[in-house]
Amino acid sequence: MFRTRLARHPNRITIHPLLIEDWLELADNGKAQSVHKMIDMVRDLQHSGRNSRFVKHLGGAVYELKTRTPQGGARVYFFQTDEHEFVLTRSEVKLENQASVRLLEDTAEIIEALEQGKDILE
Secondary structure, eight states: OOEEEEBOOTTOOOSSOHHHHHHHHHHHTTOHHHHHHHHHHHHHHHHHGGGSTTEEEEETTEEEEEEEETTEEEEEEEEEEETTEEEEEEEEEESSSSOOHHHHHHHHHHHHHHHTTOOOBO
């Protein structure tokens, strides 16, 4: 079994970790079905690790979980901290094929903050 953790942005104060903030916003915007698919993908990551059928490598340390839904491509961005732990950062649902640069930048800033020893994980 693999462990997943949630991250907060090192320079922004939010009530919830970023992934939860994204999921709440998506659900409020009528995309609850896609959020449920994302939860299923996270469960598969916890069970199968990088062997999950949903894992796509985006380059460097960054990966995504990705599946299609009637509302568009559901994506969860993450990176691996050690052999058995993944940090989930952001998510989105969109019709376009390209990942959001802003969400990938957030993920890179989270990786950098952890490398600097900042305590931003839950």
